[in-house]
Amino acid sequence: MNRYEQFRSAALDRDIPGDEVDKFSDQLRFAIWASTGSAEEESVGQLGGLPRLPVGVEWPGGESYPLPFIGSVDCAALPRAEGLALPEDGSLLLFLHHEEDMEEHSPLGGSPYAQALYVPAGTDTAVASPPSDHDSATFFHENIPFLIPERRLSAWVQPVLPDWIEERDVEFESDTVKQLLDELKHLDELCALVGELWPAQDRSAALRLGGYGMEIGGQDGPWTQMASINIGDRPRGSDLQRAEWFRLLHEEERRLRQEWVPLAQFHTESDVYYGCFLINSDDLAARRFDKMRSFTMFTE
Template identity: 70%
Template sequence: MDRYERFRRAAIDRGIPDDEVDKFADQLRFAIWLGTCDADEEVVGQDGGLPRLPVGMGWPGSEIGSPLPFIASVDCAALPRAEGLPLPVDGSLLFFLHHEEDHEGAAFTGQSGFAQVLYVPAGTETVVASPPPDHDSANFFCEDIPFLLPEHRLTAWVEAVLPDWLDDEEEAEFASDAAKQLLDELKHLDQLCALVDELWPPRKGSWFHIGGYCAEIGGADPPWTLMAHANLKKRFEAEPDLPRAERIRLRQEEERRLIREWVPLAQFPTESDVYYGCFLISSDDLAAKRFERTRSFTMFTE
């Protein structure tokens, strides 16, 4: 029995109508959370330290004269499976990000050259990478964050995730018209949210997660909104007289499509106090292992 079916059966057993359960379940996602590994837990990856790169491969970013800080790596074969998240069954994923440069260059498009996800297929011969020359320049980060960070082993588990507007009254005030309509239709919302927490109690200690929804950080637009604006920019420029209400409707419709079709491949706080990393990929590209199409939207937290 998968997690969605487990949730549906438990909700219906409590007398909640089928159609309401299905509408709520459509908003429910499952994410893989990663945190520091205790001695008795399975190791699924690492953050910090030095990555294992394919033999003969240079440090990512070095070819453009800007080596990228290594964030984390995960062993896909060791990760728990999460519904709706078609990760590779084996091989490794490595994440690199220069958060300051990415934040400045990736607005709207998510493509800056200062973020990279590397997929290393199973069976590839790898070696522990040597740090790039002059990597710890004092000016690399404005906050003087070291290029190389201490290594920690990571473990992983699966948690349920809901969109912020579904279980937060303040966020609900700013939700789209479609979301507000759904909230009106969910007469057992509190019971459904409580059931999610009961079935999958949140666990402390995570700092990195794969899947779920994009976190909305600070006062800036979330990645879905930025992508929707970018996708609609040419149309809005070609139709300058398009009414504001229609522009809002089209943007919200585009955001809903993006939320359905794209998933966060990684989200994490950076070593900076004011930047948060977010890698996005379409479900189709994830299933096809087209990680070169990953987009990065580093968010400013203030």
């Protein structure tokens, strides 16, 4: 029995109508959260240190502009999360220059300052040598070293609900979501059941895979940025036109949240930048990690 089946069975046992359980389950996601664990916990990867790159592959970004290594995960060691089609083996390496990526700001295309590199199982790899002159490579606005100390990661599966359920606030959501909130008559019971089945861990996550995206700071979140471009610069000259534009925007955001999943979300070594890599669910299942889009966020 997977987690969705477990949840549905427990909800039906409490006499919550099946159609309501199904609607709620469509909003429930399971994510993999990882933190810097103790030596007693199974290691699923690392933050910082040096990456293991395929033999003959140069450091992402090249010698001219090498990208800082965020960390890597061993996909075979990760716990499985329903609905998150990560590879069953191999490793996933994350690289990001947060300052340059924030300036690049390319919501519909790849960024040269962010990379998710998948290394299939069985690939000949070696610990990469640091790029030349890396000791003098720091970020422009903050004195952050290029290389950061290695820390081991342990992981667990965490249920995640969208913000509008957690906060019971649909003011800026789509009409579809507003209608759904009206239909979820047992919402408090369903949320409580999630907490009972999977109690929250008393630790913070340094790296999140899957779930829902966090919107940090004052800028538009990734889905809003993509949705705004997708619907185009439609006329907004009157109140009616503006209302219709925002209606379309919220519906497009809802659609994109269904299709795109956070591949990785993480704090950078900076106090004011947060990394967010998104990937289309179909691309994730097909291991097309070059299709990943990066949305570095400024936390202030």
